Amino acid sequence: MSQRSQPRDEGADDVVQSVNADGVDEVAVESNRRLYGGWQWWLFGALAIVYSLFHLVSLNLYPLETWSFRILHIAGALILGYGFYAGTQFAETPQARSSAWLRWLSYAMLIPALYxxxxxxxxxxxxNDGAMRIAPEIEAWHFGYPLLLATVAGIVLSWSYRQVRDGLSPADAVLMVCSLAVAGYLLVMFNSQLRASTGTPFAPMGISYAAIAGSLLILELTRRVAGLALVIISSIFLVYVFVGPHLPGFLGYPGLSVGRFFSQVYTDAGILGPTTAVSSTYIILFIIFAAFLQASKVGDYFVNFAFAAAGRARGGPAKVSIFASGLMGMINGTSAGNVVSTGSLTIPLMKKVGYPPRSAGAIEAAASTGGQIMPPIMGAGAFIMAEITGIPYTEIAIAALIPAILYFASVYFMVDFEAARKGMRGMRKDEIPRFSKLVKQVYLFAPIIILIAALFMGYSVIRAGTLATASAAVVSWVSPNKMGIRAILRALQLAGTMSIQIIAVCACAGLIVGVIALTGVGARFSSLLLGLAGVSQLLALVFAMCISILLGMGMPTTAAYAVAASVVAPGLIDIGIQPLVAHFFVFYFAVVSAITPPVALASYAAAGISGDNAMGTSMASFKIGLAAFIVPFMFFYSPAMLMEGSWLQILRVGVTATLGIVLLSATVQAWFFGPVKAWQRLVMLIGALCMIYGGIYTDIIGLMIGVGLFAMQRTRNGTSTATPR
Structure with missing residues (x-):
C-alpha cells in the first residue's frame, strides 16, 4: 500500500495525514513484482477480477463440490502468482536480459507442458466415454513425465531468466500451463470413482505425478512471495517422509512409498485440508473486504481517526500506531504487511516527536503483530481455529477479547512510560486531522460494525463478510470517495493480487500438515509432551512455547498457527488442557514469532522503514510485546482470561491482569510515576506476575505491591507528576 503525507494549515478542510491505496500497480512493494502495461495489463487485471468474482459467486450463489473448489482456488493463485511474481531479479536495462538460447530453451519447455x-x-x-481408469503407461509417458519435465525445467530456468519488469517470461508461462495441467488432471480423477483409491496401491500413478508437480509449484511460488523460511521447513518435513523410517527413537515411523504419500498429500489430508479450506473461504473473503475498504478510503479514515483521537497525547504518533495497526492488522492478516501499510506513516512521525529509530520501528512492529490477535477477525486466525477445533467462531472471538486488551494495554503503557521518561511531546494541533471533521464521517465505521453485528446475530461468516463488503461500497456513496463500477472492479483486481501470498502460504502449510497427518509425527510429539508433563506441566508448556515460536519463525502468522496447531496443540490437549486453551496458547506464540529474534519478519520490515539495525529492532519489539510471552501461560492457570467461568471471575481476572500489565510495563521501562530504582523494578515484576496469574490471593498480593509503590512514587515525586494519558 502506498502512503502520502502532506502538511496543511490548521484551518484546512482536508486531513493532514492520509494513507491511500492509489497506485498499487504503479509502485510495487515487492522487488520481484511485475508491472504490466498494454494488453498484458488488461489480461492479468481481468484474470484477477475473475478470480475474485469466482470466489464471491461460489461462496454465495453457486457452491461447487468441495475438492473441486479448493483445487481451482489453488490453481488460480498459482496462475496469477507466476504471472505477477518473477523468479529472480529484473534486468535493469533491456540489454541485460537473458541470452537468446535461454529464452528459446524456455519456450521449448512449453511443448511438454502443453502436451x-x-x-x-x-x-x-x-x-466420460465410460472408461474405469486410464492405462498406467499413458499416465506415465503421456502425462506424468512431460509434466514433471516441464515443471522442474520451468522452475530452474526461471531462477536464471532475467527480464525487464513489464513482461512475462516464457519460463513462467510454462509454470502457468503446468498449474492448469495439474488442476485439470486432479479435477478429472477426483470427480470419478478413483477418488476413493487415494492412499492405496490401487491409486492411479497419475495422481502422484500431479501431486509432485503441484507441490513443486506451490513451493516455488511460496519462495517468490514469502521467502525461503517456509520452503525450507516444508522441505525438511518432505525429506522426513522418506528418511523417517531410518531415524531412531520417537522420530522413526514405518514409512510411506512415494506413490502412497503423494496420492494422499493433494487431498483433504494435506494441501486441500484445513489451511486451504480457510484460505478458500474466510481469508479470500476478508481480503476482498479489505480491498473494498481501501478502494472506498475507509482504511484511510481508520488511520486519520486514530491520529485525531490520540495524536496530541505524549508520544502521540506511537499511540496512533497502536490504534491504527490494531484496526488494520486484524483485517489484512499479516504482521509484516501491516507494518508496511501503517508504519510508513507512523514511524517517521514517531521519530519526529523524539522516539529513537529503534523504538519507533519496535513499537510499530509490536502493534502490527497485535492486530493478528485482535477480535473479531484476528487476521483470519479465528477462522482457522474454528475450522480445526470445531469451536464456534463467535466463542473464539469472545474468548480473544481479554488477551487482546492485555496485549494492547501492554504496548500502550510501554509507549506512554517511555514518552514520560524521555519527556516527549505529542503532535501539535495543526499537525493532526481535525476531530470535529472526522466525527461527521463516523458512519465510515459502518462496514466493521455491520460485520460484527451480523456475526453475533448468527449469520455465517461468509454471509457476514459479504454483507460487510457490500456495505463498504454502499457507505462510499455517501462519502467523498464514491465507488462506481470502475472502483469496484479495481477493488476486485486488488483483492485478486493481494490474495496470492496468503493462498500460497496456506497451501504450503497444508503440505506440512499433510506430512504430519500421514506420518503420525504429531502423535509422537504428543507422547513427548506427555512425558514432560509427568515431570512438570510448566516444563511441557515452555517446551510447547519454544516449538511454536520455532515453527513460526520467518513464516506469515496464518501458516505459523496452522503448522503449530497440527504439531503442538494435540499434545497439549493430550496432557489435559482444554482445546480452546491449547489452541489459543499455540496461536499466541505463533503470532509473536513475528517479533521474536532472531527471525522476526515484522521487526525486520519496521527496521527497513526506520533505518535502524534489524536485530536491534527485533530485540526492542520483543521487549515491548513482552506481555504476549507471559499471558498465554495464564490461559492454563486462569481460564477466566478466555471467558471461561462466572462473570464475577472474568471481571476480577480482567481488571487485575490489566493492572498487572501496567506494572509489567513500568518494570520494563523503569518508570512508573517517576524514575524507578532497581529494587523497585524487582518488586514491581513480582507484583505484576501475581496479578497476571489470576489467583485470588496472588491478586491481593499484587494489588498491595502496586498500591505501596504508587504511594511511594507519589510521595517522592509529588502530585505534579504527569499521569499516563
Whole structure:
C-alpha cells in the first residue's frame, strides 16, 4: 500500500495525514513484482477480477463440490502468482536480459507442458466415454513425465531468466500451463470413482505425478512471495517422509512409498485440508473486504481517526500506531504487511516527536503483530481455529477479547512510560486531522460494525463478510470517495493480487500438515509432551512455547498457527488442557514469532522503514510485546482470561491482569510515576506476575505491591507528576 503525507494549515478542510491505496500497480512493494502495461495489463487485471468474482459467486450463489473448489482456488493463485511474481531479479536495462538460447530453451519447455494439458483433455473424454481408469503407461509417458519435465525445467530456468519488469517470461508461462495441467488432471480423477483409491496401491500413478508437480509449484511460488523460511521447513518435513523410517527413537515411523504419500498429500489430508479450506473461504473473503475498504478510503479514515483521537497525547504518533495497526492488522492478516501499510506513516512521525529509530520501528512492529490477535477477525486466525477445533467462531472471538486488551494495554503503557521518561511531546494541533471533521464521517465505521453485528446475530461468516463488503461500497456513496463500477472492479483486481501470498502460504502449510497427518509425527510429539508433563506441566508448556515460536519463525502468522496447531496443540490437549486453551496458547506464540529474534519478519520490515539495525529492532519489539510471552501461560492457570467461568471471575481476572500489565510495563521501562530504582523494578515484576496469574490471593498480593509503590512514587515525586494519558 502506498502512503502520502502532506502538511496543511490548521484551518484546512482536508486531513493532514492520509494513507491511500492509489497506485498499487504503479509502485510495487515487492522487488520481484511485475508491472504490466498494454494488453498484458488488461489480461492479468481481468484474470484477477475473475478470480475474485469466482470466489464471491461460489461462496454465495453457486457452491461447487468441495475438492473441486479448493483445487481451482489453488490453481488460480498459482496462475496469477507466476504471472505477477518473477523468479529472480529484473534486468535493469533491456540489454541485460537473458541470452537468446535461454529464452528459446524456455519456450521449448512449453511443448511438454502443453502436451500434458492436451492429454488431460483427452483423459477427460476417455473417462466420460465410460472408461474405469486410464492405462498406467499413458499416465506415465503421456502425462506424468512431460509434466514433471516441464515443471522442474520451468522452475530452474526461471531462477536464471532475467527480464525487464513489464513482461512475462516464457519460463513462467510454462509454470502457468503446468498449474492448469495439474488442476485439470486432479479435477478429472477426483470427480470419478478413483477418488476413493487415494492412499492405496490401487491409486492411479497419475495422481502422484500431479501431486509432485503441484507441490513443486506451490513451493516455488511460496519462495517468490514469502521467502525461503517456509520452503525450507516444508522441505525438511518432505525429506522426513522418506528418511523417517531410518531415524531412531520417537522420530522413526514405518514409512510411506512415494506413490502412497503423494496420492494422499493433494487431498483433504494435506494441501486441500484445513489451511486451504480457510484460505478458500474466510481469508479470500476478508481480503476482498479489505480491498473494498481501501478502494472506498475507509482504511484511510481508520488511520486519520486514530491520529485525531490520540495524536496530541505524549508520544502521540506511537499511540496512533497502536490504534491504527490494531484496526488494520486484524483485517489484512499479516504482521509484516501491516507494518508496511501503517508504519510508513507512523514511524517517521514517531521519530519526529523524539522516539529513537529503534523504538519507533519496535513499537510499530509490536502493534502490527497485535492486530493478528485482535477480535473479531484476528487476521483470519479465528477462522482457522474454528475450522480445526470445531469451536464456534463467535466463542473464539469472545474468548480473544481479554488477551487482546492485555496485549494492547501492554504496548500502550510501554509507549506512554517511555514518552514520560524521555519527556516527549505529542503532535501539535495543526499537525493532526481535525476531530470535529472526522466525527461527521463516523458512519465510515459502518462496514466493521455491520460485520460484527451480523456475526453475533448468527449469520455465517461468509454471509457476514459479504454483507460487510457490500456495505463498504454502499457507505462510499455517501462519502467523498464514491465507488462506481470502475472502483469496484479495481477493488476486485486488488483483492485478486493481494490474495496470492496468503493462498500460497496456506497451501504450503497444508503440505506440512499433510506430512504430519500421514506420518503420525504429531502423535509422537504428543507422547513427548506427555512425558514432560509427568515431570512438570510448566516444563511441557515452555517446551510447547519454544516449538511454536520455532515453527513460526520467518513464516506469515496464518501458516505459523496452522503448522503449530497440527504439531503442538494435540499434545497439549493430550496432557489435559482444554482445546480452546491449547489452541489459543499455540496461536499466541505463533503470532509473536513475528517479533521474536532472531527471525522476526515484522521487526525486520519496521527496521527497513526506520533505518535502524534489524536485530536491534527485533530485540526492542520483543521487549515491548513482552506481555504476549507471559499471558498465554495464564490461559492454563486462569481460564477466566478466555471467558471461561462466572462473570464475577472474568471481571476480577480482567481488571487485575490489566493492572498487572501496567506494572509489567513500568518494570520494563523503569518508570512508573517517576524514575524507578532497581529494587523497585524487582518488586514491581513480582507484583505484576501475581496479578497476571489470576489467583485470588496472588491478586491481593499484587494489588498491595502496586498500591505501596504508587504511594511511594507519589510521595517522592509529588502530585505534579504527569499521569499516563
Amino acid at each position: 500434458a494439458l492436451v492429454r488431460v483433455a483427452m483423459m477427460y473424454q476417455t473417462m
